[in-house]
Amino acid sequence: MAKSSIKIRARVKNGVSSIKTLINHPMETGLRTDKSTGKKIPAHFIQNLKCELNGIVIMNVQWGLAVSQNPYLSFKYNGGIAGDILKLSWEDNTGLSDSVEARLI
Amino acid sequence: MQQRRTFLKSSLACSFVVMAVASGLLTPVRVLGHWNRAAFNATRLHSAMKSALGSDLTESSKRITIQAPEIAENGAMVPLIVSSSLENTEIISLFAVQNKTPLVAQFELGKDTQAYISTRIKMRKTSDLIAVVSAGGKKYSARKEIKVIMTGCQN
Secondary structure (H helix, E strand, O other): OOOOOEEEEEEEEOOEEEEEEEEOOOOEOOOOEOOOOOOEOOOEOEEEEEEEEOOEEEEEEEEOOOEOOOOEEEEEEOOOOOOOEEEEEEEEOOOOEEEEEEEOO | OOOOOOOOOOHHHHHHHHHHHHOOOOOOOOOOOOOOHHHHHOOOHHHHHHHHHOOOOOEEOOOEEEEOOOEEEEOOOEEEEEEEOOOOEEEEEEEEOOOOOOEEEEEEEOOOEOOEEEEEEOOOOOEEEEEEEEEOOEEEEEEEEEEEEEOOOOO
């Protein structure tokens, strides 16, 4: 099974879930030139990202080319109990996508 | 329970909303649908805000905080934490004023999601970072200047 591009850490403490994710993705702006070929490196960046907790969307994100390479996102949710399923998914401008599920601990 | 926002599934529904908004019948409550190409491609701050939010008018608020370095050595990785204590914060939008395309990101929060975002962005040069919070049908903003030593946008 191919390794996911998404690392996710989801912890719940005192009724607050803390979700941190690091995604392996070039987030290429499309503005850079390859110095060896002189050609523009095409834009390749995540446009949509979604986080679901037990099937309900708790975070819905749109990104542009100005989000850093290997994007990091951390946010908090007032709820969740250990064992709940979190799903993080993304789609980029070239049609690629990935998703990962993790349990809240 | 009052529904805070209506989810629009089709472009037809979107065009009805646009007509209703234009005729003053609806207060625009922005909901993120398909990737907002017009907003992300806009090269001027005011156009980006109008496309992303429906309007470029916001009320300045001290209840939005932006934590970011005063000086970012590497403009390609500027860490930010944006949070809001405004009730009913629904969307947090980030704009880097001097980026070629100022709209950086939009975060639509679920009902019980805290108004707190920590992420890393690219900045082309020293400029203000503006955080706009869409809350209860209104828009509020805060800004912070971030000095950038090495540009985050090579070209």
